[in-house]
Structure formats: structure tokens, C-alpha cells
Amino acid sequence: MRNIYLIGHMASGKTKVGQLLAEMLNINFVDTDTNIERLFGKSINAIFKDEGETQFRIFETAVLQQTTLIDSTVISTGGGILTRMRNGLYMKDFGFVIYLKIDINTQMTRLLTDEELSKRPIVKNCKDEAELHAKLVDLHEKRNLTYEYFADYTVAVKNKSPMAIVEEIIAFLNNNKIISQRDFLDSFAGRVQHNPYKRIRRAKVEKDGESSGEEKEYQFLDNE
Numbered sequence: 001m002r003n004i005y006l007i008g009h010m011a012s013g014k015t016k017v018g019q020l021l022a023e024m025l026n027i028n029f030v031d032t033d034t035n036i037e038r039l040f041g042k043s044i045n046a047i048f049k050d051e052g053e054t055q056f057r058i059f060e061t062a063v064l065q066q067t068t069l070i071d072s073t074v075i076s077t078g079g080g081i082l083t084r085m086r087n088g089l090y091m092k093d094f095g096f097v098i099y100l101k102i103d104i105n106t107q108m109t110r111l112l113t114d115e116e117l118s119k120r121p122i123v124k125n126c127k128d129e130a131e132l133h134a135k136l137v138d139l140h141e142k143r144n145l146t147y148e149y150f151a152d153y154t155v156a157v158k159n160k161s162p163m164a165i166v167e168e169i170i171a172f173l174n175n176n177k178i179i180s181q182r183d184f185l186d187s188f189a190g191r192v193q194h195n196p197y198k199r200i201r202r203a204k205v206e207k208d209g210e211s212s213g214e215e216k217e218y219q220f221l222d223n224e
Ligand SMILES: Nc1ncnc2c1ncn2[C@@H]1O[C@H](COP(=O)(O)OP(=O)(O)OP(=O)(O)O)[C@@H](O)[C@H]1O
Pocket: 008, 009, 010, 011, 012, 013, 014, 015, 016, 017, 033, 076, 077, 078, 079, 080, 110, 116, 120, 157, 160, 161, 162, 165
């Protein structure tokens, strides 16, 4: 199965819903923000502060590109992923794009806790609610069209629990025959069958360029 990419404004629930969706589908989960932090050994705040937003966007594309090498994975992206058009093209080419659409009031409510605000460099320096509101209006004006342009499916998140959103996404995937039990079994069977690390390989023992008829076993372990 192709990947499922979640896009949308910050605090629309991409991370929260993505984790739950992956759990419900029993497939892997990747969060591009988390992977950027792991790969570059710094928090997103520190990357913005030390290297600037442009460098952060370069890291973000690099991490997104890595997801084109895997499949059957739910990938939650950062709110600004579509500031670069090529990112949208990668997601379209390698997966289905689900847009979690949030209204400004719901977004304000979610961001107005210290923990949520302080980890997002784009809004963390807003000095009061009015400034945060103005910033979000600006971001919606700039970004809404880009989310809409790349979305294969849109879910409005207002007043819905994470589980209700997940159920809506799964219904969309099922209705469009994007996932089926068969897909999962095939993909799982394929990974087991082709996994070079788990396979026991037999090879004829060669002596002086000639096969002795004896067989030798090579076991590749996961942690080698
Ligand atoms: N459907 C929901 N109902 C209520 N709260 C939610 C819902 N979805 C997410 N939240 C909460 O909103 C906050 C932001 O969610 P989350 O971190 O998943 O957003 P995000 O889209 O990943 O943001 P970012 O783009 O900054 O990574 C979290 O506290 C989360 O628990």
C-alpha cells in the first residue's frame, strides 16, 4: 500500500491522529518533525534559532524524501511542509494525502497552552492572543490553498475526537479501495519473504573453484 500523508496547519492534530491511525491500521508511523529532531540532534526550536527557517525547510525536505523509500506507513508532516511545492509532489507521487482542516478558533484554543505554544517557533513569540490570532489569519491566507491543492481527502476536525477523525479517514480509504485486508497481507508477506536479514541462505561450499556438494548455512541477524 502507498503511504498515507497527513497535512494541515500546526495543531490540527496530524501527530495525534497519525499515531492513532497507524495503530488502528496496524502499520508503521513516522512524524517528519520528530525525525528532523532525531537526525539533526536538535529541537525544532534550536534549529530555527541556530540555523534559521530556510535551513529547517531543507532538512524537512530531506526527511520527507526518505519517506519515499518506504511504503504502508502513516506519515505526519509539519504544518509548513507545503511552503515548498516539491514536498507536495513527493507526497502525491508516493502516497495519499489527507488534509486535517482546522478553523482558527479551534487552533487558537489548542495553541493557547504553554506547552503547545512554546514548541512551535512560528508562533511562540506572539506576545498576546491578538497577535497570535493575526499570525494564524496570515498563515491561513498563505497556506489553505496549498493544502487544498494537494489533498486527496479533507477532514474538518472541529468538535471531533481523534478517534472520530481516524474512523472518517479509514472509511475514505475503504470506500476508495485504497486499503484492504489483502493489501496488508500481501505487503506483510512480501516483507517477510524478501527481508534479506531474516532469511537463512544456503550456499554450496566451493573448494578450488569446484562445488563439493556440501551446503553451508548463512544466517543474517536483524542486528548485524
Ligand atoms: N481531535 C482532537 N481533539 C482534541 N484535541 C486534539 C485533537 N487532535 C489533536 N489534539 C491536541 O491538539 C494538540 C496539537 O496536536 P498535534 O501535536 O497532533 O498537532 P500537529 O498537527 O501535529 O501540529 P504540528 O504541525 O505543530 O506538528 C495536542 O495537544 C493534541 O493532543
